[in-house]
Amino acid sequence: MAKFSIAPKPTFTVDVSIPQVGGTPAMVPFTFKYRDRTALAELFDSWKEKAEAIGERFKGTQPSLSEVTAAEVEQGADQIKDLVVSWGFDDELNDESITALVRSCIGVSDEVVKAYSEAFGKARLGN
Numbered sequence: 001m002a003k004f005s006i007a008p009k010p011t012f013t014v015d016v017s018i019p020q021v022g023g024t025p026a027m028v029p030f031t032f033k034y035r036d037r038t039a040l041a042e043l044f045d046s047w048k049e050k051a052e053a054i055g056e057r058f059k060g061t062q063p064s065l066s067e068v069t070a071a072e073v074e075q076g077a078d079q080i081k082d083l084v085v086s087w088g089f090d091d092e093l094n095d096e097s098i099t100a101l102v103r104s105c106i107g108v109s110d111e112v113v114k115a116y117s118e119a120f121g122k123a124r125l126g127n
Contacts, residue, residue: 008036009034010033010034011032011033011034012031012032012034012119013029013030013031013032014029014030014115014116014118014119015027015028015029015030015115016028016029016030016111016112016115017111018105018108018111019105019106019107019111020105021106028087028088028089029087029088030083030086030087030112030115031084031085031087032083032084032085032119033083033085040120047075047079047082050075050078051075054071054075057071073099073102073103076102076109077095077098077099077102077109079109079112080098080102080109080112081095081098083112084112089101
């Protein structure tokens, strides 16, 4: 009989491709918080609501590039905070370092979310 536990591990680690300007992406291990299907759906729903609130905030205005970038950085940092419990950078995982990462590496939050989502997809397909 196969050894398998229905209760999943509370975390899992995946290498994430971190974009670097003028260089090749660096593969950095990220340890993520596991969520069951319901909790994952609730998280994605909350992100959708936050994105819609940002859209409403800018509705009917001509926001500056700085304002749009600030909103994107905040949203990306919040996503990383929602998912990540540790990472392979020398920098401590905290609000300041997460924001610095999102500011300095364009598209990094998308890569983190993508790696998280793909881990669930691979599990669904049986690796």
